[in-house]
Amino acid sequence: MAEDWEKLAGETGEEVTSNRFKRMFKLGSMGAKVTASSVASKLGSFLPGNKDRREEGLKRAYAKNAERVVEVLGELKGASMKIGQMLSADPELLPDEFADVMSSLQKDAKPMTYNTVKGQIEKAFDRPMEMVFSYFDPDPIGSASIGQVHRATLETGEDVAVKVQYPGVAASLESDLKSLKTMLVYGRAFVDRDRLDQIFDEVRRMLMEEADYRIEAETMARFNEHLDGREGWRAPKPFPQWTSEEVLVMEFIDGQKLDEALAEIGDGPRRQELLERWMHLYSWMFHELHELHGDPHPGNFLLQDDDTLVMLDFGCVKSFEPEFTDGFMEILDAAWQDDAERIIDIYLRLGFGTDGTDPKSIDPELMLQYQSIVTAPFMRDEPFDFGDWEPAMEAKLFMMRHPSFFKLIPPPDALAYFRVLSGIKGLLRKMDATMNAYEMAYRTARRRGVLTES
Template sequence: MSNDWEKLAGETGEAVTSNRIKRMFKLGSMGARVAASSMASKIGSILPGDAEQREDNLKRSNIKNAGRVVEVLSDLKGASMKVGQMLSADPELLPPEFADVMSSLQKDATPMTYTTVKAQIERALDRPIETIFSYFDPDPVGSASIGQVHRAVLESGEEVAVKVQYPGVADSLESDLKSLKTMLIYGRAFVDRKRLDELFAEIERMLLEEANYEIEAETLGRFHETLKDHQGLRAPKPYPKWCRKQVLVMEYVHGTKLDDALEALEDGPRRQRLLERWMTAYYWMFHELFELHADPHPGNFLLEEDDTLVMLDFGSVKKYDPAFPDCFLEVVDSTWQNDPVRTIAAYERLGFGAKDGDLSKIDPELMQQYQELIVAPFMRNEPFEFGGWEPAKETKRFMLRHPSFMKLVPPPEAIAYLRVLSGIKGLLGKMDAKVNAYTMVHDLIERRGLLTPDP
């Protein structure tokens, strides 16, 4: 049996550190350097001298520290890299120049060597790799936080994508999270404690699911069947026979990453149509399927030649009771109706609130003002310009003026949904999109039978 690909493999890529002690040492060393550098920069920024020079020094320090973090997290991957990705995705958590460097973690990570890939596959499937594939590309087509993807052909002739998990991801999950959280709390280099607690709770839930590819294969199969008759949107077919906790085999899709495809298009009807299709895919999942693909990064979508969107990466999919997404629609409708008392009641049913869950101190009139900030795209029946919309900054200023709104803390169940909304807003803003989001949500609320009738 031919396995000529192995002759071409070489040893490109990097070995992945799976030893817990080594991982903790790397994280600890990096954290100490970043914390010390950040402290020195903060002290320098308040000393007498030229303000412009102090600001420039602080920016250069942030860029240097970000480079240190990216280098270590790219090497360790797993939970460590996922933390870096999520930090870089939230502009409120990082200085702009820090986020610019950290955003490289959102792109392809440094891959592991072919020797490691082969060992992972053979260990998971308990047979030589050449008895499974007639061809296996030693170079990955993509690599991310907990695994990388290779193009291959099964012995039966089907062209497939093979996702292979980095060694030690599941075993190192708990220790990685504990080390990173301790480091960030101690150094307090770029996050606050409250946001950090919410972030790590979400990461832990997400990674526990993502680290089991058998769960992902089952979810992928369910979406593949569900989307068979859904025009313009589909999911690849999995091959359960060859799926294990560390290996996922699915149909290979020929296409272009959505963000790359959109950037190559001029602003016009086709780009508008694709953006709206991407948005409505999430509306449909959450509000009508009651499941949510909780990683909205546009790199998780491929665009085929006929403009079909193909959803990838089903490692983090959350199911909801229908009452939960319906309540979010009621929040929007009550804002339309200028009924802030109803809005507050809906937030309470959703579980928003500080530890006591009491939102009674929030002024209803202020709630209406707050809502008009965060649901601005849905307030008027006209295209909304997402390019200049900065809800995070606006709401932060609002909360500083009205501290009672700091009680409006989202429940853990909402974090995945809010992350998706943030991801959608991020791409629309990046594309300077102008989308009539009002009509999308109005039609959705009407279909769900939740629209308040006109008087």
């Protein structure tokens, strides 16, 4: 049996280099090409001529640069690929032409070779693969930023999914981040400096947590129990006895990636119900469990034939204090009451602001205007169109006009929370979702006992 799958293997993947200098060279070369192309296309847009033709030229340049970035980040994996995935998850961060190409990092990354996979597994278990698996599919069923997943069957008969980590992920983390950040900042390829700093800090934290699959197996087991009693949801069961730092064996669950399924379903009540159920899950996690699945891109969710949603990838789950999660419900409640002074007090209590920030330095009327931008979906008891919502750009323009709001620097926990919200908003916007988010928030606030009746 082992010989049969070995014959099928071939060498269709690619080697993942862990050499720091080779990785720096690849990122540097890619950065130089992207920068040169970006500068040339921007200069060209100022030249006289047909406006439509100039805009079409910019779009072609964006797409070409995106292809360059995807090719290199997909090859290097690790921190580089994670950065690309996070950038592509939020449509407000990138031009549409760039985002369309970058989104392929979520699903089309080239896998590592079978020999590399085999070496990682045998190193992890200190025994030949055929002593663990009666069957192992050499072709991966999914590729992610720090590992890829194969279908297999244990010697004991269970159908499983095996996540195998790319070699050298942890060792190359800092050098990858430094090289990629230099390219993006000085090349001014597509992201502003403030947003980039937040993304890089979050990626560093996420990858350090994700790099140990034993921790992920423990979290997966916990969520398997959490979702067991929640209608329409499930999570795989891990096999701890066959899990190491770099290999994770879990129950195999068949299904279609959520974004692909939603695209096939099209507009209608079925898609509406699925999107609402997905959004409700994140509200439940944050406000009831006080934990948050930190990587909400749709590739981490499957849709089964009976419309059960499956949550995958528990490498980055963050815990919060109940006082912190309730605080955001209190901000909404205060906004519903037009109580700007209370909103300001809650922000400061949650840790927003620099040391010694004076609440009086923030204009209460302006605070209500700011809240109307960042919490727009939750302000009215009516369906909200997420397809037209661009809060990041609106908030940035508002803060440029009113610099006092730059003092409300978010605490680290809030940055992680906002990163997840950005991913949620990204899918809802891509799907042109319309839903009554106010109703969901109101019920949660009442359940948590933070609702103030007017």
